[in-house]
Structures are given as C-alpha cells and as structure tokens.
Amino acid sequence: MDLFGNNHHENLLPFKGEAYYYPAFFDRKESDRYFKLLQEEIQWKQEPIWLFGKKVLQPRLTALYGDPSIPYGYSGIEMQSFEWLDFLREIKERIEEKSQTEFTHVLLNHYRDGQDSMGWHRDNEQVLGHNPVIASLSFGVPRKFQFRLYQNKAVKKELILEHGSFLLMTGETQIQWEHQLPKSTRVHGARINLTFRKISR
C-alpha cells in the first residue's frame, strides 16, 4: 500500500526500517495553540520506573490518553489512561489521515528543559503488535533525536525534531533500531512530545 499518496518523502533510515520526517506538519499558529493546550490541559505526572532493581523517577513528565478499556504498561508500571480530550482527538485525526493508520492511545512526554530526556529503547512491546507504526509529534523547543542500529550500535542517524513536526516510524524500525532523546546542557525551555500507538489486548 502507498501510505503517502502523492506526498512521497525520503526515508531517513538507510535500511531495516522506515522513518519519515515532516518538519512543519502543523503551521506556526496551530503549533503554538497545541503547545499551550498540552501544557495546560494534560494531567502531567512524574512517574517512577524500575531501573536495575531500583525504583527511580523518570527524567520527564508523562501522561497517557486513549481507549479506557485497554490498559497499557511498560518498564514494570501500568499507566493509568485518561479519556481522549477534544483537541487530542483533533490531532489524532490529522495523524491518522496522514499515516493511514488508526491509533488507540497517545503517550505524552513533557521535557521541562535539556536535563529531561529519554534513554535508548525500542517501542516493541507485545501489545503493539508486529512492526508497530509509531507517530511522533513535537511541540516547543527543538531537540536532538537519535537512532542507532540494535545489532551494531555504532551505526547512528540523528535529526532535530522541531516545533510542529511529525516523525512517522514504521516497517521494521522498532525491531531493528533503538532511539533516544538525549540530555543537552544547551537546551533551555520545554518540549512536549506525543507518540500515537495502536494497542491490542
């Protein structure tokens, strides 16, 4: 199937996966509006995770919205999921149209400044199914985002995720590549990320 109609884009990954970047998916005005709504309307929390047998706080704020009948957990915690808000549904519809995929949940990350981050991982949990499609939106300050090949961690790709941008990860990306959002001493200001996911019971 042709996911993109006549709006073809270049794959950022050289092999074993697909990642497409749309820098100004939302225009400046829409992006500013969503950033403000996200800051004000989302029930942000700093959640603990288990790391090497220890309970530590995640270096960012998170929230999960979606179908309340489907629970979703990772790294040893089950996250409470809140019902869709109108503006999240609005965003979801735009993303579903572009990616020709239906999503059940959105995981939101709020990086308060350059000291907040997310370490190397793959979004390959069982509940996401085979070759999961992950649709990732960014609002706020630009941050560096990195990929590295799971089987040869020296092979890397990186890009800057800008305000109003959309990164679509599909194909084998979540099996063959890890990704992270590194800390940076140069970044001041907040970024909010939304990753739309399809979860099955």
Ligand SMILES: O=C(O)CCC(=O)C(=O)O
């Ligand atoms: O903040 C980002 O761009 C990455 C988020 C991410 O990888 C995730 O939520 O799984």
Ligand SMILES: [Fe+2]
């Ligand atoms: Fe991820």
